[in-house]
Amino acid sequence: MAKSFEPAEIESRYYPEWEKAGYFQPNMQSAASFCIQLPPPNVTGTLHMGHAFNQTIMDGLTRYHRMKGENTLWQPGTDHAGIATQIVVERQLDAQGISRHELGREKFVEKIWEWKKESGATITEQMRRMGASVDWQREYFTMDEQCSGSVTEVFVSLFEQGLIYRGKRLSNWDPKLGTAISDLEVVSEEEDGHMWHIKYPVVGSDEFIVVATTRPETLLGDVAVAVNPIDARFTHLIGKTLRLPLTDREIPVISDDYVDAAFGTGLVKITPAHDFNDYQVGKRHNTQLINVMSLEATILAKAQVFSFDGDALGSIDLPAAYAGLSAPAARKAMLADLDAQGLLLETKKHKLMVPRGDRTGSVIEPLLTDQWFMAMSKADETGQSITEKALQAVATGEVKFVPENWVNTYNQWLNNIQDWCISRQLWWGHQIPAWYDEDGKVYVARNQEQAQAQAPGKTLRRDVDVLDTWFSSALVPFSTLGWKPGQSTPELDAFLPSSVLVTGFDIIFFWVARMIMMTKHFTGKVPFKHVYIHGLVRDGEGQKMSKSEGNVLDPVDLIDGIGLEALLEKRTSGLRRPETAPKVAAKTKKEFPEGIPAFGTDALRFTFASLATLGRSINFDQHRCEGYRNFCNKLWNATRYVLMNVEGKDVGQDKSLPLEYGFADQWMTGRLQQAEHDVTTALDTFRFDLAAQGIYEFVWNDYCDWYIELAKVQLQAGNEAQQRATRRTLVRVLETTLRMAHPIIPFITEELWQVVAPLANAKKTASIMLADWPVADLSRVNEAANAQVESLKALAFAVRNLRGEMGLPPSQKTPLLLEGGEELQQYAAYLVPLAKLASVTIVAKLPEDDAPVAVAGSTRLMLKVEIDKAAELARLSKEIGKLTENLERIKAKFEKPGYLDKAPAHLVEKDQGLMVEFAEKLAQLQSQLAKLQ
The missing domain is CATH 1.10.730.10 (Isoleucyl-tRNA Synthetase; Domain 1)
Incomplete structure (x- = not known):
């Protein structure tokens, strides 16, 4: 063996050997199976601390069950990550002065595949550094043939069952990307803003009401003003009509419990085409939807009017002065006009949550767009909705959450679920298997030939949209095991349901729930038996790790080590606010004055394992x-x-x-x-x-x-x-x-x-x-x-404490006397090296002299050394004081009314034992003190 442990050499030698030998592959022979599906990281990604943490847990479980002789599969894969990947490649093209629109869709997608082949597997190589024992031969990519085939089959089947439909609905719209995005891709942060108080004249009177809003640019799409039905200040207005400022339109005053009478002015403008809450209010009152913004988030010349069924009801001319203006520019112009007309009553500073796209940073606009939706509450042929099946799977214990309290979060989300917007206006992803004829009629099919068979003689064009990445991710539990409708595979039989899903609490709804829905609906099985929810990895001060904040740690840097200068470069290069670089650098130098030493993979994994509590x-x-x-x-x-x-x-x-x-x-x-x-x-x-x-x-x-x-x-x-x-x-x-x-x-x-x-x-x-x-x-x-070892330990600790109190150096070997019977002889040979002794002698009674004495259990022991009498008196007095304090504390417990009735029996018994032990030691030490005095 080498003299010292060198992790880098061992890691680089063993992992390739393990992988080449096929040790990570399931044996397909054992009666018991164990399977984990790796939450597929984005193909654009690199290993971060969250990945390294949950992969340590997954690999630990996989190796444990493999050693138990089970048929073990840890299935690896990566996600095509529609938005993230498209942005990466677009930025590369931008640097060359090329836009994706110049290339066209087909050539652009080819570029993405080229990029994926060359540099998209970084994270899988980093997984190898963490020692992940995944079966690389079964590695999947969510855009590969098997997964893509499953996506098409599932989409068409759901459409045929009436569970997928196309409609005009409100969605999160990223105007910079030009696509709808999921709630998970929206980051809402508090920002400084304003609350504007605007007068709305009451038709047929000199009266006006004051509406407070943070988004005056959407005023052109107002369809009503709402008041709380029990707000006595405004009940007389309900049913009356208002003149909408800056327009020729009139809108009604309606009552709705949604309005918080204590917030703002107690009056809320209702703009259902540009606000999710307003959308629900408008739906309850059967208002119109008036869309005043383009997909580029500019003001339209003509507002589009729709019903809640998505029917086009015509258009409304908007003030020409605002047409084509961006939302901020339109806000500025409209406020100036409101002020000029005497309708802007007040402007107040206000903190508000602003939704921004996590990829682009642009303000997210709730916009009415034509999208594909999955019906989450509609019953299928079994009489249950896909959501009810998912709720039932957890309620019956088919799927168990660890910790169990996350069931509440799961249930809360599913009980308040809305239909899922599954389409995205991107070029990279699973293109929706739908075709349109010249009249706009849609034909959903598994391929163009089948679509054409549904529309003989008609010219068809394919839907240009792609599916939400979470749609294909939701199928991973079965799509990666060779699933085809009505067919079985050895892998499906052995590994579905898988044993456990290891993931963070932030995607319980977006991924965990959807996997349960889809797997239960299409296979009749649950996707996994347990969901182990772990916390999010934060820095040492409890702050979220983020490149933009400059507090990230790279797991590979902890394995290999990194110098201070290189670490500073990493932490200050991607800051959201470059002006914070000096502060980030100072903090980094304080935390890592010489950079990060090489700890090796095993030390990092042990650290992660030790931190894997059940907290958030x-x-x-x-x-x-x-x-x-x-x-x-x-x-x-x-x-x-x-x-x-x-x-x-x-x-x-x-x-x-x-x-x-x-x-x-x-x-x-x-x-x-x-x-x-x-x-x-x-x-x-x-x-x-x-x-x-x-x-x-x-x-x-x-x-x-x-x-x-x-x-x-x-x-x-x-x-x-x-x-x-x-x-x-x-x-x-x-x-x-x-x-x-x-x-x-x-x-x-x-x-x-x-x-x-x-x-x-x-x-x-x-x-x-x-x-x-x-x-x-x-x-x-x-x-x-x-018991014998515990006695030996007690004796060794007593001697060591005594030596420490006496200030005896390790080099000074001293004789020890033990008071007791021959049963103590069995400890003598061990005590000599353990306590740095010259010898151990068993005596019936310790001699009457001034040598230091200690007590271990019921055994008195003495070091035969010349002592400083004053120092020994001080030591004994201090020890007696501590024992007396401990004894009085326990006695006080027993004197407290109700202690014996309320305290658990085992605690009472423990305290009684301690009281006897302390009293005996105290008597012995007082005897020693008396002799010295």
């Missing part, structure tokens, strides 16, 4: 990586020690030779069983934090800090049978521990296991990932041995 946020602290890198070094050095002491020697493989296990060996074997049980339970319940904690404490504390030190004594002083048993315990516990830790730290465990396993006579497999998962046998826990 995961605050990442790189100092924990240092601690887990030290853990890897500890494991490496412990293995080197074991190998140096057992190689070439009998490690108990010859069953004809006697083995004599001491209490330390029996304790170690029992502790291993308990650790196996605890880690297995933690992994079965998705508590990676507890699994990591269990492995860490067992390896660092029990095995390295205690058992190896006790084994040194046994190897030096024991007889042949004792030494043989010790060596056997050392290697067998280490070999099992490496298997137990492998799902979290795969590289170092593989390297060490390859040399340890033969010595431990372990079952021969080519790789640790193919070895058996350790199964606990709690009958091997020896309570007597546990």
Whole structure:
């Protein structure tokens, strides 16, 4: 073995070997199957901390179940990411002075495929750096032939079932991209704005009302003004008519509970073609929809009027002065005209949430557009809607959420669901399988030949829109396993439903719910049995990691290390506000004064596992990586020690030779069983934090800090049978521990296991990932041995504390006297090295002198050294004070009325035990103090 652990060399050597040997592939033989679908990252993406975190969890689960002998598949893939990918390639073309419109759709899509082939797989290579044991032979891309075929089949089937339709509805419109986008792609942030108070004259009187609005440019599309029906200030206005400022139109005053009487002026203008809330109000009151904006977010010359059924009702002339103006320019011009006409009463500063496209930063406009929708509440032939099926799957426990409280979020979203806008006005994506004739009649078919068969003799043109990326992503659980209607495949039989989905809470609705809907509807099965929802990875201060804020960490930088200058360049190059660069740089220098050292993959994975609590946020602290890198070094050095002491020697493989296990060996074997049980339970319940904690404490504390030190004594002083048993315990516990830790730290465990396993006579497999998962046998826990080790630990701690209080250096070996019977003799040989002693002597009673005395349990012990009497008196007095304070605190609990009735029985019992223990120690120390005085 190398003297030190060098992660980079080990990682670069083992991963290609694993992949080439096919260890990641399912065996398709085992009765039990385990499957995870990788949430497909965008093909445009690079590995970020959220990816690295959830891939650590997924890989840990996959390796665990593979070692349990299950038919294990972790299915990888990438998403075509319609908007994100189109933007990337458009920007590349812009840099060359070429627009996609000059190229045309076909050539532009070819450019995207070229880009995808050359540089679109960055994230999959980075996944390999994280040790992801995915079956790369089954890697999919959501635009590949199998996935695309499934998308077409599902769309046509849903259309034929009446669950997909085309209509004119309100949607999030990004005027810069020229497409509708999903709610997930809208980022609403608080910005400084204004609230304008505008007079609306009441027709037939001198009276006017005052309406407060943050968007006066949409005033031209108003169809009513609403008041709360119980607002006594305005009930007399209900049913009256107002003259709409800047126009010749009149609009009614209506009443609706939507209006908050306490906000603004208590009067709300209703513009259903340009506001989602107003749309619902207008629908309830059967108003018209008046669209005043173009797709470029400019004011039209003629407003388009529609019914809520999407029927065109004509047009309305708008003031020519505003035609063609952008929304901000129109706002400025209209406010000036309102002021000139005496209709602008007041302007107030106001904080408001402004929706912006997460890709473009442009203000999102709610606009009426022709889109394809999926009916979410319409019943199919089973009498249930696709949403009801998804709700039922969770209600009946077919799909379970971990933590369970996320069920509430899931239910809340689905119970308030709206029809899903599934079309996008892009060129990259799954083109909608619909064709139109000269009259605009639509024909939905699996291909153009089928569409033409529906429209004989007519000239057809294909719909230019593509489907929302989430539509194809929703099919991943079955489309990636070879699904075709009415047919089965071995993969579908084995891996649907998959075992668990590991994802963040931010896409429960957008992805998790839709996968349940689609899979249940088309296969009758749920897509997965469990949904493990983890928190979002934030920086050490709890802030969201963002390139625009300059606080991101690149997982690969944590693996390989990065210098300060390169780190500063990364963090300051993509800032939303360049003026914050000095602040970002200062913070980075404080946090990473010398850059980021190389921690290696295993240390990073262990850090992620330890942070995998059931909370909403995961605050990442790189100092924990240092601690887990030290853990890897500890494991490496412990293995080197074991190998140096057992190689070439009998490690108990010859069953004809006697083995004599001491209490330390029996304790170690029992502790291993308990650790196996605890880690297995933690992994079965998705508590990676507890699994990591269990492995860490067992390896660092029990095995390295205690058992190896006790084994040194046994190897030096024991007889042949004792030494043989010790060596056997050392290697067998280490070999099992490496298997137990492998799902979290795969590289170092593989390297060490390859040399340890033969010595431990372990079952021969080519790789640790193919070895058996350790199964606990709690009958091997020896309570007597546990008690003996605890007594030994108590004695060692007592001596160490005494030495520390006396200021004795480690180099000063001192004799120790133990007061008690011969049963203490079993600890003597161990205490000498553990407590840096010259000797240990068992006496019936400690001598009456001034030497320092301590108490461990019921045992008194004395260090035979010359002491400073005053210092010893001070030490004893301080210890007595602490014990007295602890004793009084517990007594106060018992004196508190109702404590014995209300407190849990086990806590009362614990406090009673502590009270007796403290009282005994206190009596002993007071006796010592009295003697010294």
